[in-house]
Structures are given as C-alpha cells and as structure tokens.
Amino acid sequence: MFESYLIKKGDTLDSIANRYNVSREYIIDINNLYYKDDFKEGRELIVPKASDVYFNTYVIEKGDTLYAIAKRYNINPNLLSAINGIDENEYIYPNQEIMVPKNGYSYYVTAEGDTIKTVKEAFGTTYDKLLNENKSIYLLPEQLIVLKK
Numbered sequence: 001m002f003e004s005y006l007i008k009k010g011d012t013l014d015s016i017a018n019r020y021n022v023s024r025e026y027i028i029d030i031n032n033l034y035y036k037d038d039f040k041e042g043r044e045l046i047v048p049k050a051s052d053v054y055f056n057t058y059v060i061e062k063g064d065t066l067y068a069i070a071k072r073y074n075i076n077p078n079l080l081s082a083i084n085g086i087d088e089n090e091y092i093y094p095n096q097e098i099m100v101p102k103n104g105y106s107y108y109v110t111a112e113g114d115t116i117k118t119v120k121e122a123f124g125t126t127y128d129k130l131l132n133e134n135k136s137i138y139l140l141p142e143q144l145i146v147l148k149k
Contacts, residue, residue: 005047020047055099062094082109110143125149
C-alpha cells in the first residue's frame with residue numbers, strides 16, 4: 001500500500017527513507033529518480049503507506065483480550081485500544097484485524113487542549129523532529145502522533 005508525499009524544503013532522500021523506514025534505494029526505484037533534478041521541493045513521491053510503517057496487523061484469535069494482546073507485545077493497553085478505536089472493555093471478535101504498534105517508535109494520542117508544545121514535551125524532542133516525522137498535526141482529540149525512537 002502506498003500514498004503520496006510532497007517533498008518539502010530541507011527534505012533529503014535519506015530523511016524521507018528514514019521517515020518511512022525504507023532504504024534510500026527503495027524510494028529511488030519506486031519513483032524512478034535517476035537524475036538529480038528529479039528530487040526537488042514540490043514534487044510528489046510515492047511512499048509506503050504510514051500504517052505499514054508504524055503498525056503490524058494482528059488477527060484476533062478466540063479467547064484474546066486487548067489486555068492480553070498488549071501484554072504479549074509489551075505495549076500499553078490504553079494505547080492499543082486508542083489506535084484501534086476500541087474501548088478497552090469492548091468485545092473483540094475472532095478474525096477481527098487490529099493494528100499493533102511496531103517497536104522502535106513512540107506513540108502519543110492527543111487530548112483536548114494539547115498544543116505542539118505539550119506534545120513536544122511528552123516526546124522529549126524538538127519541534128523540527130516532531131514536525132518532520134508527522135505529515136500533519138491537527139491537535140484534534142484522539143489524533144495519533146508518532147516519533148521514531
């Protein structure tokens with residue numbers, strides 16, 4: 001699965017590849033970037049869809065609970081329920097697919113009243129890194145923001 005990405009000022013092939021957890025060569029190949037002029041601000045690139053980058057898919061088995069799945073993957077059950085839009089106490093069904101966060105990333109689900117500053121402080125990072133790794137930050141409640149560790 002793929003999506004488009006608009007090259008911004010300061011982007012490099014390496015920064016985009018790191019953002020989507022793929023190699024520089026992969027970005028070059030899928031976008032036919034063979035000349036230096038092919039990579040410039042304002043050009044759209046094809047990149048892996050973000051959900052493929054940050055999450056694995058897990059298929060619910062009979063007897064599973066969100067808490068047990070969270071424990072198995074060593075993640076917070078509140079985070080698991082939030083990213084899947086499921087209440088922690090809600091029944092989950094066999095063969096239902098959910099997203100499980102991949103290792104190597106930090107995740108934050110925004111709440112009412114969050115600002116860029118509060119999100120930046122929650123991650124313990126800089127504005128530039130936060131904005132560089134997230135395509136859009138709207139600060140609406142329940143927006144997922146991700147940062148590579």
